[in-house]
Amino acid sequence: MRNISDIIEEYLKQILDSAGKDAIDIKRSELADRFxxxxxxxxxxxxxxxxxxxxxxxxxxxxxxxxxxxxxIKHQDWADLIDDIMAMIQPSCSQQAAYDVMERLLEEELVTEREARIMLSAIERETLAFQLPLRDEIRARIMTSMLTTLKYLNK
Structure with missing residues (x-):
């Protein structure tokens, strides 16, 4: 069963998609009343x-x-998107930020569900059994390496 956060997120994404625009304006109180x-x-x-x-x-x-x-955010091509993501995750990347990046790569259809799961398994905190901030720095390096490979394999 979906929770209210999932429903609100889906609603906002539907508005973005149906509007055919890359931006929407909402009023927080109106949205709260609606849900x-x-x-x-x-x-x-x-x-x-x-x-x-x-x-x-x-x-x-x-x-x-x-x-x-x-x-x-719209990118002209996937190479620019990957470059922006790599810049964003340096010099360190939390596990939540890594999950968010993978979700975006899935939405942009740059990776499959299977590839995303494999990539996430390599960078989760149980795999990277180091203390912070070292763990986040290593995660960023691994992600940067995977993204670089993805960038050049997609050409």
Whole structure:
């Protein structure tokens, strides 16, 4: 069974897709009313599900006429996307950021579900049994190596 965060995320992504645009403006209070939840639930979804690692930029304007703008980052080609991801994960990368990157690679159809699972198994904290911050630095190096390979194999 899906939770409310999954439902809100899916709704926002559907709006982005159906609008045919790369950005939408929403009002947090209106969205909270629609899903009969507290506004902080909307904040949580936007903070955790619409991150740069997942390919989104979020802007907000506070006040009476305030809104939250969700912008989908579009790249001209997959090589630029991979370069941007590699820059983003250096010099260290948390496990959550790595999961977010893999989710984005799946959405962009640069990797298959199987490839993503294999890549994630190589960089999860149980595999990289080192203390922080070394673990996050090693994860970033491994991911950079995998992404570099992916970039040149896709040519």
């Amino acid at each position: 009969q939840c507290v506004p902080s639930q909307i904040n949580y979804v936007i903070k955790t599900r619409f991150t740069v690692e997942k390919g989104y930029i979020v802007e907000s304007k506070r006040g009476g006429g305030g809104y939250i703008r969700i912008i989908r």
